[in-house]
Amino acid sequence: MVEQGKGKRQELHLMQRKLLEISGVLNVDSFDNEEFLLQTELGHLTIRGHNLHIKNLNLEQGLVSIEGQVNSLSYLDPGSRPNGKGLLGKLFR
Template sequence: MNINDHAKVKRQEVKMLNRKLLEISGVLNVESFDSEEFLLETECGFLAVKGQNLHIKNLSLEQGLVAIEGLVNGLTYLESGSHEKTKGLLGKLFK
C-alpha cells in the first residue's frame, strides 16, 4: 500500500448501547428504512440493520452520523451484488 492508497482509507465507527441505541458514523445515505430494517450506504459498504421498533433518533448526513433506537437484532454488511437484490426488493415494497 502506498501513501495515496492510505489516504483513501475510510473510517467508520459503530457504537451500540444495550441493543437499544445504535450510533453509526461514516454514513453516506439512508437508502431505505422501516420499523424492522434500515439499509444504510456507509464508507465501508452497505449496512443492513435489523431489529424491532426501529426509528431514527438523530440523522446528520452532512456529518455522516445516524442514531437508531429500538431493539437491534443484527448488523450485516452486504456484498455489492446483494445490495442490488435488496434495493430491488425494498423498492417494490415501498412503491
C-alpha cells in the first residue's frame, strides 16, 4: 500500500524516455546536459541522461518539463546532502 506524505504530492510522467514532466518541484538546484538535481516536496531528485534540457519551468506551480534521453531517476536519502556532481561539482573537483 502506498503511504502518502502529509499533504505532499508529486507526479512523474515519462514519455518514451524523451520527455519527463514533474510536479511538486520546489527548486532546481543544478543542471547540465547530463544531470539535473531538483528539490521536490518529497526530497532531492536526481535525473541522469544525455542531451537533457528544460522544456518548461514554472516554480510557482511546481512544474518542470525536461527533454532528452532519460536514463535514470533517483531520490537521495533524506538527510543526505547532494554530492555536487552537476556542472559546478565537475568544475571544482
